[in-house]
Structure formats: structure tokens, C-alpha cells
Amino acid sequence: MSAASSPSALRGRVAEALLPPLVALLVSIVAGDLLILAVGQSPGAVYRLMLEGTWGNAYGFGQVLYKTTTLVCTGLAVAVGLRAGLFNIGAEGQLAAGGLGAALVGLALPAGTTALLAVPLCTVAALAGGGIVGYVPGVLRARWGAHEVITTIMLNFVVLAFLSWLLSGRLRVPETLHTNAIRAGALPRLSAWWAPFHGSASNASLIIVLAAAASTSWYLFHTSRGYELRAVGLQPDAAESGGVSVGKTWIRALTISGALAGLGGINFVLGYEHYYEEGFATGAGFLGIAVALVGRSNPFGVVLAALFFATLSQGGLAINALVPKQMVDALQGVVILAMAASVPEVRRLLTLRRGAK
Amino acid sequence: MRSLVAFVGVLLLVHIALLFVHPAPPVPAASGNGLDIGIVFDVGGRGDKSFNDGAYRGGERAEHELGARVHFIEPGEGSDREAGLRLLAAEHMKLVIGVGFIFTDDLTALANEYPNTEFAGVDYALKLDSAGNVVPPPPNLAALKFREEQGSFLVGALAALVGKSKKLGFVGGMDIPLIHKFEAGYRAGVNYVCPDCTVIAQYAGVTPEAFRNPGRGKELALSQYQSGVNVIFHASGSTGLGVFEAARQTGTLAIGVDADQYSEAPGHVLTSMVKGVDAVVFDQIKKVRDGTFHGGVQEYGLAENGVGYIYDAHNRALIPDSVHARVEAIRAGIIAGRIAVPSTR
Numbered sequence: 001m002s003a004a005s006s007p008s009a010l011r012g013r014v015a016e017a018l019l020p021p022l023v024a025l026l027v028s029i030v031a032g033d034l035l036i037l038a039v040g041q042s043p044g045a046v047y048r049l050m051l052e053g054t055w056g057n058a059y060g061f062g063q064v065l066y067k068t069t070t071l072v073c074t075g076l077a078v079a080v081g082l083r084a085g086l087f088n089i090g091a092e093g094q095l096a097a098g099g100l101g102a103a104l105v106g107l108a109l110p111a112g113t114t115a116l117l118a119v120p121l122c123t124v125a126a127l128a129g130g131g132i133v134g135y136v137p138g139v140l141r142a143r144w145g146a147h148e149v150i151t152t153i154m155l156n157f158v159v160l161a162f163l164s165w166l167l168s169g170r171l172r173v174p175e176t177l178h179t180n181a182i183r184a185g186a187l188p189r190l191s192a193w194w195a196p197f198h199g200s201a202s203n204a205s206l207i208i209v210l211a212a213a214a215s216t217s218w219y220l221f222h223t224s225r226g227y228e229l230r231a232v233g234l235q236p237d238a239a240e241s242g243g244v245s246v247g248k249t250w251i252r253a254l255t256i257s258g259a260l261a262g263l264g265g266i267n268f269v270l271g272y273e274h275y276y277e278e279g280f281a282t283g284a285g286f287l288g289i290a291v292a293l294v295g296r297s298n299p300f301g302v303v304l305a306a307l308f309f310a311t312l313s314q315g316g317l318a319i320n321a322l323v324p325k326q327m328v329d330a331l332q333g334v335v336i337l338a339m340a341a342s343v344p345e346v347r348r349l350l351t352l353r354r355g356a357k
Numbered sequence: 358m359r360s361l362v363a364f365v366g367v368l369l370l371v372h373i374a375l376l377f378v379h380p381a382p383p384v385p386a387a388s389g390n391g392l393d394i395g396i397v398f399d400v401g402g403r404g405d406k407s408f409n410d411g412a413y414r415g416g417e418r419a420e421h422e423l424g425a426r427v428h429f430i431e432p433g434e435g436s437d438r439e440a441g442l443r444l445l446a447a448e449h450m451k452l453v454i455g456v457g458f459i460f461t462d463d464l465t466a467l468a469n470e471y472p473n474t475e476f477a478g479v480d481y482a483l484k485l486d487s488a489g490n491v492v493p494p495p496p497n498l499a500a501l502k503f504r505e506e507q508g509s510f511l512v513g514a515l516a517a518l519v520g521k522s523k524k525l526g527f528v529g530g531m532d533i534p535l536i537h538k539f540e541a542g543y544r545a546g547v548n549y550v551c552p553d554c555t556v557i558a559q560y561a562g563v564t565p566e567a568f569r570n571p572g573r574g575k576e577l578a579l580s581q582y583q584s585g586v587n588v589i590f591h592a593s594g595s596t597g598l599g600v601f602e603a604a605r606q607t608g609t610l611a612i613g614v615d616a617d618q619y620s621e622a623p624g625h626v627l628t629s630m631v632k633g634v635d636a637v638v639f640d641q642i643k644k645v646r647d648g649t650f651h652g653g654v655q656e657y658g659l660a661e662n663g664v665g666y667i668y669d670a671h672n673r674a675l676i677p678d679s680v681h682a683r684v685e686a687i688r689a690g691i692i693a694g695r696i697a698v699p700s701t702r
């Protein structure tokens with residue numbers, strides 16, 4: 001490559017990387033315009049309200065950060081799976097298990113335990129709760145070849161029903177769907193440091209979760225284990241003959257994946273309400289798939305994608321007075337479709353199909 | 358590549374053009390001096406043909422009859438419940454209503470934080486302190502409760518009078534005190550008109566799933582009908598759809614709950630024990646307009662039209678006039694306080 005051609009090559013690569021998502025974003029925005037017009041509202045007014053309710057005021061932005069925190073976790077979970085060539089659809093159950101794990105340890109600690117001790121213990125419990133739920137399909141895949149798409153989605157039902165049963169037995173406060181509140185130390189809300197966030201649910205778990213994203217990135221791209229994981233994801237047979245145990249890597253990948261999803265539980269349990277509530281983050285597990293896809297299975301991409309979907313979710317609430325929630329759901333679907341179509345792997349697949357015909 | 362750039366340009370132009378389209382006159386922002394009301398539904402609540410939809414109807418009626426401007430919010434996940442209430446409180450609504458017992462904690466916290474805004478919780482669950490006493494809600498929070506046992510008493514009496522069997526059935530959703538109230542009233546109503554009748558009461562489960570399990574509802578109902586029951590009262594959400602299915606299959610009768618459920622199985626729905634969520638929501642908005650709103654526990658029973666049963670052109674053929682007269686007499690008796698209705702089993 002000559003020195004003269006490299007700037008234009010770079011420009012070409014940047015355009016190649018940026019144009020498809022930009023087109024996807026614009027397609028979704030125009031689709032949003034049409035949807036808004038279809039319910040008889042003015043797109044300008046609705047988009048303005050959406051921006052005002054999310055990035056336009058501290059409370060709204062705090063809520064966006066809160067939702068981002070959970071979505072980063074489930075997005076990372078799916079992304080780590082995808083890197084290993086595995087499709088983890090079980091983040092929903094793993095997230096709930098992580099939340100209950102954190103709550104159980106928190107409830108077991110005596111009241112007034114310092115946060116310096118309680119938070120790490122509860123966080124480890126959340127990781128463990130999600131990790132165990134992720135470990136099971138890993139073993140099923142490695143030992144018996146049971147496909148993880150089936151096992152993880154089925155485990156969602158098993159786990160959620162089991163947690164529901166646990167809760168209804170003893171843990172629940174009568175006439176509610178939640179446990180008692182944790183009285184050991186927990187995570188402070190961001191509003192404790194910056195008053196304008198007052199009232200928003202965003203809390204210090206954001207920092208823990210961002211650290212987890214950075215660690216995941218480091219693990220995937222700067223350690224030999226991470227290299228093995230990606231090698232298995234790209235070409236399991238080649239990795240196997242290169243001396244990597246594919247089965248063990250699968251188990252490890254799904255356990256890490258589950259643990260990351262479980263970590264999301266601390267956002268609600270340690271940071272927001274300080275108790276476990278049934279269905280505390282319904283849908284966040286499945287949305288994690290979209291986050292990982294749009295974030296291209298890259299931890300930093302996942303953080304950005306999570307921020308985007310969190311904005312959409314909170315914005316949907318802010319414009320609820322003008323347009324029905326179903327419209328926002330439909331818009332979210334359009335975004336996922338357009339973004340997915342712009343992901344290189346998906347586009348390559350589409351052109352392959354076309355070429356094969 | 359060039360065509361892609363052109364495509365981006367076209368999309369951008371279309372978008373900018375659409376931004377200036379105003380299909381309807383823009384809605385003015387909440388002014389603070391009108392009758393601005395906010396209602397937050399439960400997650401996935403709208404479209405339940407019952408509780409949340411009832412609150413929606415109440416809000417709509419207030420818009421037409423009282424000139425209120427009602428802002429509805431449908432949360433997408435758990436944390437959105439508080440966020441929805443907060444958004445409305447921050448926009449200076451005169452009254453913010455949370456629909457369902459699950460709003461209890463959030464409403465209590467917000468009512469304390471916004472002492473100048475009025476709040477109301479439909480089916481608000483009262484808390485007990487460590488000594489077992491009821492913790493009163495904040496002064497600007499109306500805890501709206503229904504006397505479900507009174508309505509259940511009436512449909513119990515009706516079932517026993519129409520049923521032609523000494524056995525009556527009850528299918529509950531989740532096994533919790535709220536649903537026990539229905540059972541207690543129903544049992545008492547049955548025994549009031551027929552002391553030697555027995556009530557078979559069964560629950561679909563111990564989790565919230567028990568309110569969404571039509572298969573289980575049908576199973577329970579079929580076994581009850583086979584044991585000689587002719588009428589089943591269900592208080593079980595969409596689990597009850599299975600009860601109606603069983604009634605249709607066996608040619609027997611079932612009693613709906615919360616809203617008029619006649620259309621679920623025409624000809625097999627004897628009546629429905631209705632909770633007047635719409636009436637209650639409307640009543641609270643009217644009180645705000647009239648300046649008579651006050652916090653505290655407010656119970657809506659037969660006297661306040663908070664509960665009742667359906668008797669109209671659809672089911673008149675199923676209920677003999679003499680039976681209707683008898684049930685109406687019982688209603689009058691309850692309202693006058695001559696008949697005591699238990700609220701616990």
C-alpha cells in the first residue's frame with residue numbers, strides 16, 4: 001500500500017463503517033415520522049418532546065442512564081456469546097437470577113453492614129446467579145450437543161417460574177410482588193453526587209457495569225482465553241486442531257455471558273429499590289440481543305447501543321401523552337431491523353444468499 | 358457508494374420536510390390552571406378489558422363531562438411506573454392516579470415528595486407497621502379500595518337462587534388476601550339464601566401467573582362442574598377465560614368479574630361482579646374539580662356504585678324476576694347495614 005493512497009483508503013473504510021448505520025438511523029427516523037403522522041401528531045413536536053424528556057433535562061437523562069446500565073449488561077452477555085459463536089437468548093432469566101442472588105445475599109447480611117463489604121458480596125452473588133443459569137446450557141452444549149438457542153430460551157421459563165415460586169413461598173411481602181428491603185449498605189444514587197439527578201433511578205452500579213464492559217473488552221481482545229473464545233467462534237474445527245478445547249470454551253463463554261447478564265440485577269436491587277421485585281426488568285434480556293447486534297458484539301459498541309435503546313425507551317415514555325406506546329414499540333422494531341440489516345455480517349449473509357440463487 | 362450518499366440526502370430531506378407537517382393543531386402544554394389529570398397504567402395493562410381499561414373509560418368520561426385534560430401513560434418496564442408518576446407530577450397535574458396495587462410504594466413516596474399535588478391509588482394496598490396497625494397514607498393521597506365482598510355477596514346469592522344445585526363453585530386466581538375477599542363475600546351470599554349449600558373454592562396458583570392461566574382455569578372448572586356444580590364465580594383475571602370455556606362446553610353457567618364479561622361466552626355468563634373502576638376514577642377527578650378532594654382511605658361499596666352486578670338485556674333471560682327482586686332486596690339490606698358482609702374467610 002503506497003503512502004499516497006492510504007488517506008483515501010482510510011476515508012473509504014470510515015465511510016464503509018459509518019454510512020450503513022447512518023442510513024439505518026435515517027430510515028428509522030423517517031419511518032418514525034410516518035408512524036407519528038399515522039396517529040395524527042406532528043413529527044416535529046413529538047421528536048422535540050422525546051429529546052426534552054431524555055437528554056433535555058437531568059431527571060430524564062438520569063432515567064436514560066438507569067436503563068442503559070441494565071441494557072449494557074444484557075448486551076454484553078449476548079455479545080460474549082456471539083463472539084464464541086453462541087446465541088444466548090437466556091439473558092432474561094439470567095438477569096432475574098442475578099437480581100435475586102444479589103437480594104438474597106443482601107437480605108442475609110445484618111442491617112448496617114458497610115457498603116464496602118455488602119456491595120462486593122452482593123455483586124458476586126449477582127454474577128454467580130446469572131453465571132449458574134448460563135453454565136447449564138454451556139454444559140448441555142459441550143457434553144450432549146444440545147443447541148444453546150433452544151436450551152437458553154427454555155431455561156428462561158424454568159428460571160422465571162422457579163424464582164416466582166421462591167418469591168411466592170416465603171420471600172414476598174404480603175400483597176406485593178417484592179421481597180423485604182435490604183438493610184445492609186447498598187449503592188448510592190447518582191443524585192447523591194449531583195443533585196439535579198434527584199428522583200431518577202440512576203445509581204453507582206453504572207460505574208461497576210462500565211468497568212465490566214472495559215474488562216470484557218480486555219478479556220476478549222487482550223488475553224489468550226479471549227483469543228481462544230474468538231477463535232472458537234470464528235472456526236471451531238480449526239480452533240480444536242489448534243489445541244483449543246471447544247467444549248470447555250463454550251462452557252466458559254456461556255458462564256461469563258450469564259454472569260454479565262446477572263450483573264444487571266444489581267442496578268435495580270442494589271441501586272434502585274433495594275429489593276427484588278418479580279419482573280423488575282422484563283424485556284431487558286431480549287432487548288440485549290438487539291443491543292449486541294447494533295453494537296456489533298464489541299463492548300464499547302454495546303455501551304453506545306445500550307445508550308441509544310435506553311433513550312428510545314425513556315423517550316417513548318415521555319411522548320406517551322401524544323402517541324400510544326405501541327407506536328414506540330413499532331419504531332423500536334424498525335430500528336432493530338434497519339440496524340441489523342446494516343451490520344456487515346448480516347449484509348454479507350444477504351448478498352451470499354442472493355449470489356447463491 | 359455515491360448512490361448511498363444520495364439516498365442519505367433524500368432521506369434527510371424527507372425527514373426535514375415531514376418535521377413541519379402538523380396534521381392536528383398542536384396540543385398546548387399543560388398550563389397548570391386547567392383540570393389536568395395524569396393516569397399511569399400498569400405494565401401491559403391497557404387492553405385488559407377490565408381494570409386498566411376501566412380507568413381509561415373513567416378518564417375519557419371526565420374529559421367529556423368535566424372538561425378535564427387527561428394524560429395517560431403506559432409504562433414499558435418496572436422502573437417506568439415511578440418514572441411515569443414523576444413525569445406527571447413534574448408537569449403540575451392536579452391529580453395523578455396509579456392504577457393497581459403495584460403502585461402502592463411509588464405513590465406513597467411521591468405523595469410525600471410532592472405535597473402540593475394530589476395522588477390517588479386504585480386498589481392501594483395499606484401497609485401495617487411492626488405493631489400491626491395500619492399506616493395511614495399521606496394526606497394528599499387517596500387510597501381507593503373496593504368492597505369486593507359486597508358485590509361477591511350479591512352474585513353468591515344470585516348463584517344459589519338460580520343454580521338448582523346445593524353445590525356452588527369458586528375459582529380464584531392467585532391465593533392472596535385480596536382474592537380471599539371475593540371468596541368470603543361469595544360464600545356468605547350463598548349461605549345467606551341457602552344455609553345448607555356448600556361452596557367449592559379452588560385457586561389457580563400462588564404466583565401472579567395464576568391470573569394468566571386459562572388452561573388451569575378450564576381444568577378446575579371442568580372438575581367442579583363434574584362434581585355437580587352448576588354455577589362458578591371466578592376472580593382470576595384471564596384464567597377465567599378457561600372457566601367460561603368450560604361453562605360453554607358443559608352447558609352450565611359462570612359469573613364474570615371486574616367488568617361485564619357476557620361476551621366471553623354468551624348465554625353462559627349468568628352475570629358479572631363488576632368493580633366500578635371507571636366510576637371511581639371519574640368520582641375522584643370530579644372531587645378535584647369541585648375542590649372536595651381529600652386523602653386517606655376511601656372505600657367504594659354497593660352504596661357508592663364501586664361494586665355491583667350486571668343485570669341487563671343480555672342476561673335477563675337467565676334470571677327470573679322473583680330472583681332479581683330478592684337480590685335487589687339483599688342489596689338494599691347491605692346498603693342499609695342490615696346485612697353484615699364478611700371480608701375475610
